Amino acid sequence: MPEITKTRKAVIFCCENSSLAVNAVKDTRLLEGFEQKVLPCSGKLEVGLILKCLEREHPFILVLACPLDNCKYLKGNMRARKRVDLANNICEEIGIGGGRVRMDYVSSLDAHKVERILKEVREQIQGGLI
Amino acid sequence: MSKFLIVGAGISGISAAEILARKGHYVEIIESTGAIGGKVNGYACKATDSCSRCGVCIANTSLAGAIRNSRIRTRTSATINKVINNHSLDVWIEQKNPQIDYSKCSFCDSCVNSCPVGCITKTTRGEFTQYIFDHEKCLLHKGKACSQCLENCPSGAVEINGAVSDMKISAAAALIAIGHENYDARNKVRLGYGRLENVFTGSDVEEILSHQDYLYRSGEDVAFIQCVGSRDPEAGRNFCSSVCCSYALRLARVLKYRNKDTKITIYYIDIQNFDKTFTAFRNELEGMGIDFVRGIPFSVERGRTGKLKVLVPDGGAVSSAEHDALVLSTGIAPARNSDRIADLFHLDSDESGFLSSPEKNIFVTGTCSKPLSILDSMTAAGEAVRFISGCGYGEAEIPEITPHETAFEVRDIPLRRDVLVIGAGPAGICTASALKLMGYPVTLIDKNNIKPEEDLAGVDFITGSELVSLDGSVGNFIADIKTPRGIMNFNFGVIVAATGTENNGNTVSKKGNIVSLDRLGEAVSARKRRREASAVAIVLDLEIDETRASTETALKTALEIQERERYQVFIFCKDMRVASPELERLYQSSRDSGVTIIKYSGRLSVEDDGSGVIIEFDDPYLNRRVVVQCIIAGISPGGIPQKADPALMKLLGITGDCYGQIQENNVHLFPAGTNRPGVFALGSCRGEHFGPQILLDAGAAARSIDELIAPGIIKVELSNVVVDQDKCILCLTCIRSCPSRAMIINSEKGCAQSIAEVCQKCGICVGECPAKAIVLPGYEDTKILESADDAGNY
Structure with missing residues (x-):
């Protein structure tokens, strides 16, 4: 397993609805250093996919899903939550540190919330917390 | 092919247009402002980590889909000058150019970039993107011959025909959906709006919270004042606006979630039950530390500390409190151009300014007809369209399904037209007869041997039967139904569950002088007449917050008993749920007839002492424990939320919510749907108990079913x-x-x-x-x- 470096972009996994909020972010500079991967529903996200991204030296994974009770597919966001927790546990266990994967609930209108999250993630990465 | 005119491009008008267009009609929408979307544009998403079911996101999705439809033409900044409604409806309008035809628009921003004076703004909310022109800045309106936006548009979506163009639109029918204006809080001078800093209205707060996390600083102390311009006979507005409690509570929850240090107080008269998850929602709010204070402040001034000092009636005295910011939950008032539109289309207007139409080919929907929430507006729009179609204006061309480019194979799957409706309650019967009218073969089954009151001619009605197995999928369900003649096998295209709920009853034992509310009338009649006046109690909100439906039953029963000789009715409740104009009137008339309403807080106990009933409670006004003796008490049917039939749910393959009721599908989809395509749920098994709302939902469900199975195939x-x-x-x-x-x-x-x-x-x-x-x-x-x-x- 290669050492985690900061040479790659952080990954945003988002569902179709939360991707609309990411697209509506006004200050596009905030999105620099992130690459967005859109899934039909956050419930499609697999632990393997998260670990694969970390293995490919992406420093951070941000998962955006619809608010609870608002998933178009009933419980996709709850499934994603469990997988994110599992991925973090695995990271902790294999010694690369938990907290590399963060999940937030964002509705399609919450562009300002996405901006705040992106700022926090950026500080976290640049501040060397990862 | 018929053409329809819709006045107002808010969520009601747009939803109706979308349905009409899907049915194959052409629709012209006239909007007086420069933006499509109406009031929804200014609303914030009120979700924390979990959705609060406000419906703003779904409204934006619906708007986005509708304006791109090639059968819908939206004209913004347009005014109606003349209407002639003889044999056909002719409307003369004046529109400000440039206009954008969104069915052609590729949202490439060429117009924004090419405008020499920057008069075009692009706004994006969720899926919904639109361009708004500032006509003040636009060179075209300054007499110059600018057409940069038109010339640079690669898809020919911009239209310019002079600065202002006049045109005549002929339509088969018109739907008026001009929406509402918020009640002007400046009229309440003593509450300080427009006079004192940091006094906001609910819609100001929606706007602020859609782009920032707090009102004016983090960790503030915010108070919400309910019923500003609602339930206020002095202001000529004796009705509940029904939406203010929902938005205020949701906004309060968001503020508290975004900053735990925010202190929130809500001043109220009665908190209305606005959603089926209301009790859980309110408990969550109380658990978060939000203060509910009964009583509406009558005066707001800047205190010595610089904070806003609020005076609230408290029993016989006055108490004061200080807050950093105030939010006035303003109610729904008539739209600014309401009188003008009413004159042009010869509409009737009631004492509160809500419109209705006496004309055959003019219809009214949305918040200009009565107070409605976003989701209710969308349902009402669907019902309005069904009504229009039912009036013979519905001759549409079969919409061609334009194949969008896809790398995948597209297959036509045939659908059966037969519909199975389970449950012959009001919701089931209403849906069955609506579908029968549309020409679908309907089978209605019910577990019990009941005789329907309505005429169900043409509907295959099998009593004493139930579904025993179900196979297949949307369009081709195979069902085994156990009938008195044995098990029979049927094929259906669509299934509607309207089975109602099992009555669990509440935990307070109903015996002796304590009866259930629906039996109170009989129980009072059965008693021996006494010479002296007797007190009869109706106890509400005992275990769970009442809904509009149970409040209606309670008020009707109270009024009926009060009108008998020598009875005095007391209604004990925590809050009076009167969130509809009819209920407010019923409440008023029961009070006028002498019914006494007593509001309690905390626990209330009802005990049977042999000769009568003793009711003990804490009175929030007197601040002490009060004991009332009555001869008989009726307690609300209780135990709500009752469960839907779990065996049936399993059979149908649909999931339940936290109350074991059939889940109304997550808000992205239409309201009557379930998680399984082709299966619909209606009425109290879905958590809706209020009669008028059930009928509205049933109509909307019939329309969605029609839309699904009318083409005969699914692509x-x-x-x-x-x-x-x-x-x-x-x-x-x-x-x-x-x-x-x-x-x-x-x-x-x-x-x-x-x-x-x-x-x-x-x-x-x-x-x-x-x-x-x-x-x-x-x-x-x-x-x-x-x-x-x-x-x-x-």
Whole structure:
């Protein structure tokens, strides 16, 4: 397993609805250093996919899903939550540190919330917390 | 082909237009302002980590879909000058140019970039993008011959025909959906809006919270004042606006969630029950530390500390409190141009300014007809369209389904037209007869041997029968029904569940002088007449907050008993749920007839002492414990939320919510749907008990069913999930995890398989499959991982 470096972009996994909020972010500079991967529903996200991204030296994974009770597919966001927790546990266990994967609930209108999250993630990465 | 005119491009008008267009009609929408979307444009998403079911996101999705429809033409900044409604409806309008035809627009921003004075603003909210012109700045309106936006538009979506153009639109019918204006809080001078800093209205707060986390600083102390301009006979507005409690409570929850240090107080008269999850919602709010204070402040001044000092009536005295910011929950008032539109279209206006139409080909919907929430407006718009279609204006051309470019094969799957309705309650009967009128063969079954009051001629009504097994999928369900003549096999296209709920009853024992509310009238009659006046109690809110439906029953019963001789009725409740104009009137008339309403707080105890009933409670006004003796007490049917039939839910393959009621599908989809395509749920099994709302939902459901099965086929793109036969280990995980019941076992191949017309392409099964046997086309792992700028430096 290669050492985690900061040479790659952080990954945003988002569902179709939360991707609309990411697209509506006004200050596009905030999105620099992130690459967005859109899934039909956050419930499609697999632990393997998260670990694969970390293995490919992406420093951070941000998962955006619809608010609870608002998933178009009933419980996709709850499934994603469990997988994110599992991925973090695995990271902790294999010694690369938990907290590399963060999940937030964002509705399609919450562009300002996405901006705040992106700022926090950026500080976290640049501040060397990862 | 008929053409319809819709006045107002708010959520009501747009939803109605979208349905009409899907039915094959052409629709012209006239909007007086420069923006499409109306009031919804200024509303914030009020979700914390969990959705608060406000419906703003779904409204934006609906707006986005509608304006791109080629049958809908929206004209913004347009005014109506003349209406002639003789044999046909002719309307003369004046519109300000440029206009954008969104069915052609590719949202490329060329117009924004090419405008020499920057008069075009692009706004994006969720899926919904639009361009708004500032006519003050526009060179065209300054007499110059600018047409840069038109020349630079690559798709020919911009139209310019002089600065202002006049035109005549002829339509078969018109739908008026001009919406509302918020009550002007400046009229309440003593509450300080417009006079003192940091006094906001609810809509100001919506606007602020849609782009920032707090009102004016973090950790503030905010108070909400309810019923500003609602339930206020002095202001000539003796009705409940029904939306203010919902938005205020949701906004309060968001403020508290975003900053735990925010202190929130809500001043109220009665908190209305606005959603089926209301009790849980209110408990959550109280658990978060939000203060509910009964009483509406009558004066707001700047105190010595610089904070806003609020005076509130407290029993006989006055108490004061200080807050950093105030939010006035203003009610719904008539739109600014309401009088003008009413004159032009000869509409009737009631004492509160709500419109209705006496003309045959003019219809009114949305908040200009009565106070409605976003989701209720969308349902009402659907019902209005059904009404218009029912009036013979419905001759539409069959909409051609324009194939969008797809790499996948598209297959036509035939649908059966037969509909099964389970449950012959009001919701079931209403849906069955609506569908029968539309010409569908309807089978109505009910467990009990009941005789319907309505005329159900033409509906195949089988009593004493129930569904025993169900197979197949949308359009082709195979059902076994146990009838008194044995088990019979039927085929259906669509299934409607309207089974009602099992009455669990509440935990307070009903015996002796304590009876259930629906039996109170009989029980009072059965008693021996006494010479002196007797007190009769109706106890509400005992275990769970009452709904509009149970409040209606309580008020009707109270009024009926009060009008008998020598009875005095007391209603004990925590809050009076009168969130509809009819209920407010009923409440008023029962008070006028002498019914005494007593509001209690905390626990109330009802004890039978042999000769009568003793009711003990805490009175929030007197601040002490009060004991009332009555001869008999009726307690609300209670035990709500009652469960829907779990066996039936399992049989139908649909999921329940936290109360065991059939889940009304998540707000992205239409209100009557369930998680399984082709299965609909209505009425109290879905958590809706209020009669008028049930009828509205039933109508809307009939319309959605019509829309689904009318074409006779479904066009299905074969981009559903694919199962690798060799990898599948038949663990059934996909079958359990699929939200729409699209997975089946193919016994020939010995592996799981998805049904194309049911699969929603969400990929949940892909994520769950332990053998990684399932692939969602277009979202293979390799495709997700590959990225053009993969090697980009951070």
